[in-house]
Amino acid sequence: MRAVVFAYHNVGDRCLRVLHARGVDVALVITHRDRPDENIWFRRVADTATELGVPFIFGEDPADPSVEQAVRDARPDVIFSFYYRAMIPAGVLALAPGGAFNMHGSLLPKYRGRVPVNWAVLHGETETGATLHVMEARPDAGDIVDQTAVPILPDDTAGEVFEKVTVAAEQTLWRALPAMMAGQTPRRPNRLAEGSYYSGRKxxxxxxxxxxxxxxxxxxxxxxxxxxxxxxxxxxxxxxxxxxxxxxxxxxxxxxxxxxxxxxxxxxxxxxxxxxxxxxxxxxxxxxxxxxxxxxxxxxxxxxxxxxxxxx
CATH class of the missing domain: 3.10.25.10 (Formyl transferase, C-terminal domain)
Known part of the structure; x- marks a missing residue:
């Protein structure tokens, strides 16, 4: 399986390592530059790609024609998105005949949208997790491939829960990849009416x-x-x-x-x-x-x- 990966943050780091360990041919990684106004407490995917010998480019806007051309030139079977910050246009997703898949930091259909871990802690949830799902035009709305739950303890901070969700993302991708590489990707409905959507926080x-x-x-x-x-x-x-x-x-x-x-x-x-x-x-x-x-x-x-x- 040949993949193009849009990735950032710790989930991007760990999931890129899982692809490498499973023998996926990662033809290109697209990641973000660090923002000068942000506290960079997480792993840089650019550093991970360099360590693993995977080609990467910086691409803040996946609708940029140069980014789309880079994906086209990479000839992916599949596209993955691991905590990449922007919505990937349908035209770019269509460049992968085997489909496009995103790793989201909640148990979909709950907490679709931005910063799902923070929202889950804010609402006093006792459980969250990571979900690998099919990407489509609406955010976090495609069929579910697999997901892994983690507990939220009464005194856990969002940072501590995010560490658990990162491990859950790694486990979910590791478990799902053999079937995906065999062309037998499991899919079940993502029942949006049973979930929730939240925007970003300031x-x-x-x-x-x-x-x-x-x-x-x-x-x-x-x-x-x-x-x-x-x-x-x-x-x-x-x-x-x-x-x-x-x-x-x-x-x-x-x-x-x-x-x-x-x-x-x-x-x-x-x-x-x-x-x-x-x-x-x-x-x-x-x-x-x-x-x-x-x-x-x-x-x-x-x-x-x-x-x-x-x-x-």
Whole structure:
């Protein structure tokens, strides 16, 4: 089987290695250049392709005629997409007579669309996974080839879940390839009416509304915790990032009645008070420049905020 691979990120790295290990003839890899405004905490597919001796090009837009021509010249039997960031046009997909296949980071039909791991954690899901599916004009809508589930534990961050999903993607592709290479690709319907679709998220979506229930606030913190931009709140005109947190142990003493929602300092510890009276214990609080904020320093900001309120 001769393949062209559109790939990026850790899933792109691992799935490209699976193709290589299974003996797939990867004629060309198309990947993205790093963006200067992004925290590059993941593997570079360009480095992986170089290590494996696979030809690659940078292609930000798969509709670019030069990218389409490169795919045409590679004469693929199949096309794979592993966390490539752009929708591949139907005209490019049609260049592979054996079909085009995408690896998506959820258990389709749930969480079609962008950043599925983050959305799953945000919604308090207890399970997600990776799905290999047929590509068509609509995103994440084609028939399912195979999928692998992974658990989401109550305190898992999206970064930790993404590591599991990366392994699930590797397992799914490894399991599916022998049949695909034999021309017997399994397919079952991707029942979209039973699933969901979500768009991308912006850093501003990490703003904490402390008036929401504690479970909801905690899921937001987990869903955008570093290496993602982080959930944030503001005091005295300054932004603070809640980088790590946990829920109190059963039986922990509540805050006194009437304590306002938001960040507070209790017994030398930073806590977040939520709208339902529930608490979030903040184990790592960062200033906007990334430096750690101690409980003592936060107490000073709380005093300033209180003074500002009294003067309004």
């Amino acid at each position: 850093p501003e979506d990490g703003r904490i509304d402390w008036n929401r229930p504690a479970a909801e606030v905690y899921n937001l913190i987990r869903a955008v915790a570093p290496p993602y931009p982080g959930a944030f709140t503001e005091l005295a005109g300054q932004r603070f990032i809640v980088a790590q947190a946990r829920r109190p142990l059963p039986g922990a003493a509540p805050m006194p009645a009437g304590t306002p929602a938001g960040l507070q300092v209790r017994d030398g510890q930073v806590v977040g008070v939520c709208g339902d009276g529930g608490l979030i214990i903040v184990t790592q609080l960062l200033a906007q420049d990334g430096t750690a904020v101690t409980p003592q320093a936060l107490a000073g900001h709380l005093h300033t905020e209180q003074s500002n309120e009294e003067n309004r």
